[in-house]
Amino acid sequence: MALNLFAALMPPEERFTVLFADQARCIVEAATMLRAMMAGEVDFERQVQAIRAVEHKADAIAHKVFVAANRTFNAPIDREDILALGHELDDVVDLIEDTVKGIARYDVHTFPPELMQMADGIVAAAQRLSEVMPHLEAPSRRHREIFRLCEEIATIEREIDVAFDHALATLRTQLRAGEIDVVAYIDRKELYELVESVVDKCDDIANAVQTITTKHV
Numbered sequence: 001m002a003l004n005l006f007a008a009l010m011p012p013e014e015r016f017t018v019l020f021a022d023q024a025r026c027i028v029e030a031a032t033m034l035r036a037m038m039a040g041e042v043d044f045e046r047q048v049q050a051i052r053a054v055e056h057k058a059d060a061i062a063h064k065v066f067v068a069a070n071r072t073f074n075a076p077i078d079r080e081d082i083l084a085l086g087h088e089l090d091d092v093v094d095l096i097e098d099t100v101k102g103i104a105r106y107d108v109h110t111f112p113p114e115l116m117q118m119a120d121g122i123v124a125a126a127q128r129l130s131e132v133m134p135h136l137e138a139p140s141r142r143h144r145e146i147f148r149l150c151e152e153i154a155t156i157e158r159e160i161d162v163a164f165d166h167a168l169a170t171l172r173t174q175l176r177a178g179e180i181d182v183v184a185y186i187d188r189k190e191l192y193e194l195v196e197s198v199v200d201k202c203d204d205i206a207n208a209v210q211t212i213t214t215k216h217v
Contacts, residue, residue: 128152
């Protein structure tokens with residue numbers, strides 16, 4: 001009776017897979033906004049503000065993850081993994097916001113095909129993350145689907161690495177030809193690196209999810 005009373009007085013436990021899925025949806029939302037911004041489909045300043053609002057929403061969800069992880073008694077995965085995964089998911093939205101700030105800061109309004117391919121890759125990787133998160137509710141039973149989606153993210157990351165290398169090669173050619181100055185080269189190189197870092201972080205999350213799943217297979 002005393003134990004039942006104690007359980008009744010405790011706050012309800014969060015379902016971490018739901019929170020992770022919410023974080024992943026924020027990533028998809030921010031990634032789609034970034035791609036639209038680079039495609040010239042939206043007003044830059046308004047899009048910066050819109051992505052900032054998504055980042056604030058993602059931060060609030062991450063806070064729920066961290067609070068819930070410290071009070072949960074029965075979670076499908078280890079507490080340390082919950083905290084790490086929540087942090088890394090939040091990092092993706094932060095990196096997208098940094099990329100958008102870079103676009104605004106360097107006043108870049110045209111993007112080469114390689115960079116647009118990288119933006120498409122961010123959206124694709126984000127969508128796979130959104131698909132995989134609910135499967136962590138039962139990692140043992142759903143491990144095949146988890147591994148498949150994570151491998152797709154790894155493939156996207158490899159393709160984006162190739163696009164990134166091509167983009168930098170083109171940038172160097174433009175610098176040597178005098179089509180851009182050194183300042184423009186440095187600014188754009190940093191922007192390209194920011195875009196690549198988003199995809200790299202998605203791949204890091206996929207690796208973390210695979211590691212978590214392996215513990216339960």
